[in-house]
Amino acid sequence: MTKLKLSLAIAAVFVLGNLSGIALAKRSAKRMLSPKNQTAAIERRFKEDAKRLRLSPTQEPAVREHYKAFAANILTLREDANAKVRDALKSHAAQIDALLEPSQKEIFQKLNQERLSRWKPLRD
Numbered sequence: 072m073t074k075l076k077l078s079l080a081i082a083a084v085f086v087l088g089n090l091s092g093i094a095l096a097k098r099s100a101k102r103m104l105s106p107k108n109q110t111a112a113i114e115r116r117f118k119e120d121a122k123r124l125r126l127s128p129t130q131e132p133a134v135r136e137h138y139k140a141f142a143a144n145i146l147t148l149r150e151d152a153n154a155k156v157r158d159a160l161k162s163h164a165a166q167i168d169a170l171l172e173p174s175q176k177e178i179f180q181k182l183n184q185e186r187l188s189r190w191k192p193l194r195d
Contacts, residue, residue, distance in 0.1 A: 106146055106149075109142070109145060109146060109149070110142050110146075113138055113141060113142040113145070114138070114142075116138070117134070117135060117138040120134075121134065121135075164179075164183060167179060168180075
């Protein structure tokens with residue numbers, strides 16, 4: 072009986088740990104994808120670099136402008152990449168859809184909607 076209780080307790084710890092890990096991963100992924108957080112991360116990087124490099128008062132504004140341009144470039148690249156991924160997914164879905172029977176097409180469409188709904192909270 073003691074072994075059973077111990078086994079159940081260990082299983083409960085693993086399940087709770089897994090659930091909390093999933094929740095934290097979703098939360099941090101959402102934060103990392105945010106353009107606001109991306110810009111803040113680059114600003115923190117600038118401040119650390121400026122401090123460690125001991126930039127002079129004349130250097131700091133010029134270096135800051137480069138970091139601002141870098142942030143804008145990263146956001147543009149991310150938007151472009153997201154658009155390309157969306158296009159690739161649409162093309163892939165259309166190619167698969169063309170090979171399926173009508174009943175399979177319904178299931179495939181439902182699968183894609185389910186996947187989209189799982190990603191939606193991360194994008195919002």
